[in-house]
Each structure stands twice: as structure tokens, then as C-alpha cells.
Amino acid sequence: MSRSIxxxxxxxxxxxxxxxxxxxxxxxxxxxVTDWFNILAxxxxxxxxxxxxxxxxxxxxxxxxxxxxxxxxxxxFVVTLWVGLGKVGVVADASAPAVAWxxxxxxxxxxxxxxxxxxxxxxxxxxxxxxxxxxxxxxxxAFRAKNLEATLLLVTAFIILxxxxxxxxxxxxxxxDWASGLRLENLAVTIMDVFNTAGNRAIIIGIxxxxxxxxxxxxxxxxxxxxxxxx
Amino acid sequence: xxxVIANQSEPTQGRWWIGLFLVIAVLVAIRAGIxxxxxxVYVQTESTSYVSTEGEGGRVSWSAVPGVTEDSVTIDxxxxxxxxxxxxxxxxxxxQQAIRLSWDRTIGLWLAAFFTLAVFSFxxxxxxxxxxxxxxxxxxxxxxxxxxxFWETLVPKLLAQLAPDLVxxxxxxxxxxxxxxxxxxVPLGLGIMLLSQLTPLxxxxxRWPLAFVIGTFAGLKMVSHVESDIIEQVRATVLPLxxxxxxxxxxAWASLRNVLIVTGVLCTLAYFVFSVEHKxxxxxxxxxxxxxxxxxxxxxxxxxVMGRIALLAARFEFLFIDWLWLIDPKGxxxxxxxxxxxxxx
Amino acid sequence: MSGTLDRRWIYLAMMLAVALPIxxxxxxxxxxxxxxxxxxQACFDAIEALPAGSRVLVSFDYDPxxxxxxxxxxxxxxxxLMHKGLRPVIIALWPLGPTKAEETIANVMKVDFPDRVSGRxxxxxxxxxxxxxxxxxxxxxxxxxxxxxxxxxxVDRLPIMEGITKVGDFPLVITISAGYPGGKEWVQYVSxxxxxxxxxxxxxxxxxxxxxxxxxxxxxxxxxxxxxxxxYEALVSAAIDGDRVTAPKYTEARRRMAPQLFGHLLLIxxxxxxNAMYFAQRRxxxxxx
Numbered sequence: 001m002s003r004s005i006x007x008x009x010x011x012x013x014x015x016x017x018x019x020x021x022x023x024x025x026x027x028x029x030x031x032x033v034t035d036w037f038n039i040l041a042x043x044x045x046x047x048x049x050x051x052x053x054x055x056x057x058x059x060x061x062x063x064x065x066x067x068x069x070x071x072x073x074x075x076x077f078v079v080t081l082w083v084g085l086g087k088v089g090v091v092a093d094a095s096a097p098a099v100a101w102x103x104x105x106x107x108x109x110x111x112x113x114x115x116x117x118x119x120x121x122x123x124x125x126x127x128x129x130x131x132x133x134x135x136x137x138x139x140x141x142a143f144r145a146k147n148l149e150a151t152l153l154l155v156t157a158f159i160i161l162x163x164x165x166x167x168x169x170x171x172x173x174x175x176x177d178w179a180s181g182l183r184l185e186n187l188a189v190t191i192m193d194v195f196n197t198a199g200n201r202a203i204i205i206g207i208x209x210x211x212x213x214x215x216x217x218x219x220x221x222x223x224x225x226x227x228x229x230x231x
Numbered sequence: 232x233x234x235v236i237a238n239q240s241e242p243t244q245g246r247w248w249i250g251l252f253l254v255i256a257v258l259v260a261i262r263a264g265i266x267x268x269x270x271x272v273y274v275q276t277e278s279t280s281y282v283s284t285e286g287e288g289g290r291v292s293w294s295a296v297p298g299v300t301e302d303s304v305t306i307d308x309x310x311x312x313x314x315x316x317x318x319x320x321x322x323x324x325x326x327q328q329a330i331r332l333s334w335d336r337t338i339g340l341w342l343a344a345f346f347t348l349a350v351f352s353f354x355x356x357x358x359x360x361x362x363x364x365x366x367x368x369x370x371x372x373x374x375x376x377x378x379x380x381f382w383e384t385l386v387p388k389l390l391a392q393l394a395p396d397l398v399x400x401x402x403x404x405x406x407x408x409x410x411x412x413x414x415x416x417v418p419l420g421l422g423i424m425l426l427s428q429l430t431p432l433x434x435x436x437x438r439w440p441l442a443f444v445i446g447t448f449a450g451l452k453m454v455s456h457v458e459s460d461i462i463e464q465v466r467a468t469v470l471p472l473x474x475x476x477x478x479x480x481x482x483a484w485a486s487l488r489n490v491l492i493v494t495g496v497l498c499t500l501a502y503f504v505f506s507v508e509h510k511x512x513x514x515x516x517x518x519x520x521x522x523x524x525x526x527x528x529x530x531x532x533x534x535x536v537m538g539r540i541a542l543l544a545a546r547f548e549f550l551f552i553d554w555l556w557l558i559d560p561k562g563x564x565x566x567x568x569x570x571x572x573x574x575x576x
Numbered sequence: 577m578s579g580t581l582d583r584r585w586i587y588l589a590m591m592l593a594v595a596l597p598i599x600x601x602x603x604x605x606x607x608x609x610x611x612x613x614x615x616x617q618a619c620f621d622a623i624e625a626l627p628a629g630s631r632v633l634v635s636f637d638y639d640p641x642x643x644x645x646x647x648x649x650x651x652x653x654x655x656x657l658m659h660k661g662l663r664p665v666i667i668a669l670w671p672l673g674p675t676k677a678e679e680t681i682a683n684v685m686k687v688d689f690p691d692r693v694s695g696r697x698x699x700x701x702x703x704x705x706x707x708x709x710x711x712x713x714x715x716x717x718x719x720x721x722x723x724x725x726x727x728x729x730x731v732d733r734l735p736i737m738e739g740i741t742k743v744g745d746f747p748l749v750i751t752i753s754a755g756y757p758g759g760k761e762w763v764q765y766v767s768x769x770x771x772x773x774x775x776x777x778x779x780x781x782x783x784x785x786x787x788x789x790x791x792x793x794x795x796x797x798x799x800x801x802x803x804x805x806x807x808y809e810a811l812v813s814a815a816i817d818g819d820r821v822t823a824p825k826y827t828e829a830r831r832r833m834a835p836q837l838f839g840h841l842l843l844i845x846x847x848x849x850x851n852a853m854y855f856a857q858r859r860x861x862x863x864x865x
Contacts, residue, residue: 006442013443031712035713035721038704038710042384042385042389045671072363076368076369076371077374079374084377094295095727098404109308113675114335114339118339123367125542125546128539129545135535139850140846140849140850143851153526156528157847158844167841197495201789204464205461206500211453383674383702384705407730459765527785534781538781540840542644545643545647557599558599560601560602
């Protein structure tokens with residue numbers, strides 16, 4: 001019963017979205033349903049937090065290897081929640097200075113803002129920045145012109161890397177106007193405009209066809225994997 | 232090629248990195264002792280007084296006034312000031328307190344520098360500093376997203392529908408007084424069912440909001456992908472293969488460009504058709520498609536490298552400008568250490 | 577080169593290739609000249625073409641992880657819009673987007689355009705969960721998705737929102753995008769459904785090659801990675817500052833092009849060396865009995 005209701009809900013939700021572009025009177029309904037979807041997405045953040053809490057508490061109680069790090073994660077999570085939900089250090093908004101809770105949680109000077117600026121920002125941005133080192137190392141080890149395909153990839157990468165910096169101007173800026181299409185910066189534009197556009201366009205069309213067929217399978221209940229095995 | 236890249240043996244590695252960290256620590260200590268030092272954050276408290284006026288419909292609005300009055304409400308905010316502004320204020324009035332050192336923000340800055348270096352330390356291998364940083368960011372991120380979802384979506388779009396007067400009195404005083412909206416009970420109910428997945432009882436009920444999300448998402452995606460990524464992209468590929476200039480002559484480059492795009496899309500699609508064996512004409516087309524794909528991946532690689540280096544540059548800028556005060560491209564402190572050293576040299 | 581190379585030498589080389597140009601730039605203040613590519617020029621032209629007072633929807637779809645590439649774009653977009661007398665309505669599809677927007681507002685509006693008032697000349701409506709769900713709703717009912725601004729003031733009371741009922745009421749939409757949801761979703765859900773609307777995107781390097789396929793049809797202009805940001809920065813500086821010195825906060829992307837140059841050169845050198853070693857080794861194996 002639970003499974004049948006779920007399949008019906010899936011079908012109705014999907015159909016509402018599908019018919020709305022064709023039936024103007026269904027637009028309001030589709031917006032209402034999408035709005036519920038968006039609110040559920042906010043609930044999913046809460047679910048994610050709850051799930052993290054559950055997993056870390058289990059690791060902590062099991063006292064397995066690295067349980068100290070679980071304690072750190074839990075502490076960081078709880079402190080962030082407390083200062084954010086409690087608007088610690090937030091002053092009232094200028095539009096309603098008499099209401100203490102009217103300020104935004106991430107206002108400059110608040111504890112939540114402090115966490116954003118001095119904890120979230122440096123860690124997340126450095127985690128991405130470190131990839132520059134790994135890309136360099138991997139390129140040295142694995143980027144080999146072994147055959148025609150690999151050579152094409154490599155030469156394209158060189159043109160983009162040179163053409164998108166001042167190196168392109170220095171190396172090929174001397175070419176006369178009638179050969180300006182061969183300047184590295186112009187070659188980089190041509191690659192993006194012609195070859196990259198064609199290749200990516202085929203990928204995009206292929207993905208779209210896949211999305212459409214998967215959507216139909218889900219709505220018709222042919223793909224039920226999201227319901228779990230024992231449903 | 233496995234011998235081309237090789238890590239040194241573990242003990243040597245450990246000593247090498249301990250040595251490097253010690254060198255960094257000594258350099259930072261030396262840097263802190265030179266000139267104006269480094270890594271300090273200054274603030275100034277800005278006080279603003281507001282008075283209220285009642286407008287049409289009893290709506291209260293607040294406006295800033297120059298001085299403090301009996302019926303005014305004053306709000307104090309600490310705002311950033313640069314080291315240059317602090318120095319200028321000190322020169323004008325030694326011992327002034329208007330612009331002052333912010334201990335919490337200064338500690339935050341040093342902590343941010345520590346986190347940055349801790350993440351970089353992963354290049355040497357997994358270590359406690361990196362693990363600690365990783366644990367912190369997992370907890371903080373989950374908490375951060377929950378808080379943002381609560382204040383930006385759940386309060387204005389759900390709670391304000393269910394209990395408008397309560398929300399208005401509590402945290403959204405500018406909210407128009409509305410009535411209870413029973414339709415909002417639907418997402419509330421679905422949300423509670425979703426959260427029940429955290430409990431053993433919620434396994435069955437939790438499927439319904441999941442089915443709702445998946446069905447809605449599938450419907451949303453189908454419409455947009457067909458419209459934007461199939462119809463519009465095919466339309467953009469239907470190009471004239473022979474292009475004429477304004478004077479009627481053949482526009483060779485424009486024609487060649489269009490031929491390449493149309494050929495490229497068709498050949499690449501041929502490569503993705505796996506229900507037909509890649510032999511004969513299809514095989515040759517698929518091979519050309521692979522060449523287009525390789526050029527596409529090469530350009531993607533080039534752009535990815537570009538992105539990663541930009542992010543790395545931003546982190547170094549943080550260390551050199553905000554923390555170490557080595558350079559001063561924004562002119563916030565008047566003179567950078569590197570420039571001073573170069574000038575004295 | 578003795579056949580082995582510790583990867584930490586590569587890391588050190590990359591560190592120096594990026595760090596030294598930053599220090600050089602910090603001392604000299606010099607940047608490379610930039611000539612705009614067509615997608616960057618199209619961004620500039622689309623904004624220039626709007627009459628003063630027009631409302632522009634700007635979506636901050638990124639977080640600190642990508643700010644090295646995208647923050648300079650955001651700063652320059654807002655500077656250009658404010659200088660032209662346009663009125664940005666800011667939203668975010670990423671949870672940390674509103675905070676990035678507040679930072680940019682503090683950096684641009686509050687310092688260089690102090691006479692502009694929030695709610696009349698610009699507004700930050702904040703973040704909403706739902707990714708493409710948000711885009712679907714604002715396609716026909718903007719206020720349902722963004723009922724209040726970040727201060728909790730209903731949008732019905734904001735002068736800047738007068739007459740705006742759906743996303744198609746904006747003549748121009750800009751997304752500053754780090755991934756999903758971002759440039760691609762704006763094309764799929766907004767641009768394709770509103771043929772008259774002009775969509776511009778500032779995207780990260782990782783996204784650039786995918787999103788390029790939508791240009792110039794469904795996406796009228798695009799800033800691709802830090803180079804796109806530098807080109808656009810140069811265009812805006814030339815239009816606003818002329819011969820005057822540009823404030824350093826508006827040259828951030830151009831300053832980053834120096835480390836970019838040396839980083840790219842190092843990478844090319846590494847690939848060439850790696851290949852040379854590979855082919856030399858292969859030849860040795862082939863010659864050996």
C-alpha cells in the first residue's frame with residue numbers, strides 16, 4: 001500500500017510539471033507544487049544535518065578509530081547551529097531597530113558571520129585551490145601524446161593555456177593581420193566557438209535524451225529503486 | 232612510468248616536512264617582528280539612532296536621526312577599518328580609541344591562516360592538522376546550510392504562512408499581517424514525513440515525500456531538457472553550410488565554421504549511438520566524433536587548470552596581503568614590506 | 577633528471593610560479609593589457625544597451641570555494657550596473673550566495689555609491705532552496721518564491737520591485753555561477769522559456785566549456801573564468817575611469833593574470849618534460865636487447 005501510494009504521488013507530481021507548459025490554467029497548481037518541492041528542499045538540509053548528527057554520535061559511542069575527529073565535527077556542527085539559529089551577536093535590522101531578532105544571522109560582527117569568514121571561507125576555498133597542485137602533478141605523470149587522440153587533446157590544452165594568457169600575445173602577436181586567425185588568442189576563441197561547441201552540443205543533446213527517458217521510467221514506475229529493496 | 236614519480240622513504244619525508252614547518256614558523260616570527268608587524272584587524276564602532284513614525288494603516292517605519300533622543304533607539308555596529316586608517320587616526324590623536332584592534336577578528340584571521348596552511352599540508356600527506364580542519368568544515372558546513380535554510384526559506388515561506396502574527400512579533404516585524412494559510416500544512420506534513428526517515432518508524436512514511444520530490448524533479452527536468460537542450464540546441468545546429476557575404480561573394484570562413492559545427496555535432500552523436508555497430512560510414516563518423524570530443528576535453532582541461540590556478544592565487548593573496556602584510560596592492564596600509572625592502576635595497 | 581622526480585618538487589614549482597608573480601605584482605602594481613574576446617564584449621554591450629533605471633536580476637550562485645574566479649566578476653558587474661544607473665535585484669541559488677552578495681554590496685554600493693538606497697536602487701532578496709524549482713516558479717510568479725527581502729520587508733513594499741511579477745519582466749538577467757545550480761540551469765529554465773530575455777553568465781573555468789555551447793543563442797554573453805573577468809574588468813575600467821587610475825578593488829582579476837601566466841607555463845613545461853622522459857624511456861626499452 002505504502003509503495004503504491006508513493007508511485008501514485010510520483011506520477012501526479014511529474015504529470016503536474018509536464019502539463020503546466022501546455023495548460024495555462026495549470027500554471028498556478030504547478031507553482032504551488034514546485035513551492036512545496038522547494039520547501040522540502042529546505043527540509044532536506046535539516047535531514048542532512050540530522051543524519052550527520054546520527055552518524056557522528058554512533059561513531060562517538062563506538063569509540064572506534066578517529067572518534068576524536070567525530071567529536072570535533074559534532075562540536076563544530078552544534079556551535080554553528082547554536083550561533084546561527086540563536087542569532088548570537090546579531091544586532092537589530094535598521095528597518096526595525098526595536099526588534100532584537102530582526103537582524104540577519106550573517107550580519108557583519110555576528111558569531112555566525114565570524115564562522116563564515118574565518119572558518120568556512122578559508123577551508124573550502126583552500127580545499128579547491130589545492131587541486132592546482134594535483135592537476136600539475138597528474139599532468140606530468142599521465143598526460144602522454146601516445147596516439148592521435150591524445151595528441152589532439154594535448155595540443156588543444158596547450159593552445160587554450162597559452163591563448164588565455166599574455167603568453168599568446170607574446171608568442172604570436174607578431175603575426176600579420178591576414179594571418180591573425182593563427183594568433184594563439186584567436187585560435188583559443190576558434191576552438192571554443194567551433195570544436196568545443198560542436199563536441200559539447202552533442203554531449204548536451206545526448207544527456208537530454210537520457211534525462212527524458214529516465215524521467216518517463218520514474219514517472220511510470222518502471223524505475224522504483226528510490227523506494228528501497230524491501231518496499 | 233611508476234618510477235618517474237616516487238616519494239622518498241617515510242622517515243626522510245617526516246624530517247623534511249618538520250624542517251619545512253619549522254622554517255615557516257621562524258619566518259613568520261621574524262616577519263611579525265619587522266616594521267608594523269602583521270595579521271591585525273581593526274574596527275570602529277558606528278552608532279546610529281533611529282526614531283519611529285507611524286504611517287498609513289498604523290505601519291511603523293524607522294528612520295535614522297543625527298543624535299540620541301529620548302524616544303530613539305541606538306544600534307552599535309563594529310565595522311572594518313584598515314591598518315592605514317588606524318595609523319592615520321593614531322597620528323592625529325595618539326591613544327585614540329575610535330579605531331581599535333579587534334581581538335576576535337584578529338584571532339579569526341590567524342585561525343583562517345592556520346586552516347589555509349593546514350589544508351595545504353595535505354600535500355605532504357594526511358596529518359592531524361588536516362584531519363582536524365576537515366572535521367571542522369564538515370560540521371560547520373552542515374550547520375551552516377541548516378541555519379540558512381531555516382532563516383531564508385522555512386521562516387518566511389512556511390512558518391510565516393502558518394503563524395504570521397507570531398513570526399511578525401518574533402523576527403519579521405515588517406511582515407504584512409496575514410492569515411493562517413492551511414495549504415502550507417501540506418509541505419509541513421511532507422517535511423515531517425521526510426524527517427521521520429531519521430527514526431526507525433519513518434521508513435515507510437518517508438517514501439512519500441521522496442516520491443513527491445523525485446516525481447516533481449523528473450517532470451521539471453524533462454520539460455526543460457527537451458525544450459532547452461534538444462529543441463534549442465538542434466535549432467542552433469541547423470546552420471547554412473554555404474554563407475554569403477553582403478556583396479554576394481562566398482564567406483569562406485563562416486561557411487567552414489558552420490560545416491565544422493554541423494559535422495562535429497553529427498559525428499559526435501554518431502559516436503554515442505551504441506545500438507549500431509561502429510563500422511563503415513558510421514565507424515568513420517564516430518572516429519571523427521572522437522576527435523571532436525578530444526578537442527572538447529582538451530579545452531575543458533585548459534579551462535579547468537585556469538580555474539584551479541586562479542583559486543590558488545586567491546589563497547596566496549590572502550596569506551600575503553591579509554595575514555603576512557607582505558604586499559599592499561589595495562593600498563590599505565600605505566607601504567608593503569616587500570616594496571620597502573626593495574626600495575631600501 | 578635521474579628518472580625519478582619527487583612530486584613535492586612539482587608542488588614547490590607550482591607554489592613559486594603562482595606566489596612570485598603575486599609578490600611582483602604587489603610591488604609594481606603592473607598588469608597585462610587585456611583585449612576582450614566576443615563573449616566578454618557581449619556582456620559589456622548588453623549592459624551598456626539598457627536605459628538607466630532598468631531593473632537587472634543578478635543571481636549569486638557561488639560560494640567562497642570559487643570566489644577566486646567569481647568575486648571579481650561580481651564586483652565588476654555591480655560596479656558597471658550602478659555606474660549605468662541600473663537597479664540590481666539580487667537573489668541566490670546557493671546557500672552562501674547571499675553572504676557573498678552582502679560582501680559585494682558593502683564593497684561596491686556602500687563605498688562608491690553611498691546615495692543609492694536598498695529597496696529602491698538595489699535589493700538583496702536572499703537565497704531560496706529548491707535549485708531549478710526556484711527558477712521554475714519565478715518564471716511565472718516571482719513574489720511567490722521571493723516574498724520578502726533579507727530584512728524581512730515584503731517585496732510588495734519595495735519600490736524597486738514595482739511591476740515585477742515574473743522573471744521575464746527583467747530585461748536582463750546575470751548569473752554568477754560556480755556549478756549546479758547555475759549558468760546551465762538558468763539557460764534551461766529561464767532563457768529558453770523567455771526568448772526576449774537577455775541572459776549573461778559569469779562562470780568558472782570548469783563550467784566554461786560546457787556553457788559555451790549555449791552562446792550566443794540561449795546565452796547572450798559570458799565571462800569565462802578569470803580571463804573573462806579580467807577582460808570585462810578592463811572594458812568597464814576603460815569606460816568608467818578612462819585615463820584615471822582604477823581603484824585596486826576593481827583590478828583584482830587583472831592582477832591574477834600574472835600568476836595565471838606562470839602557472840600555465842609551468843604546466844606546459846611539466847607536460848613537455850613528462851613526454852620527453854616517456855619517449856626517451858620508450859626508446860631505451862626498444863633499443864635494449
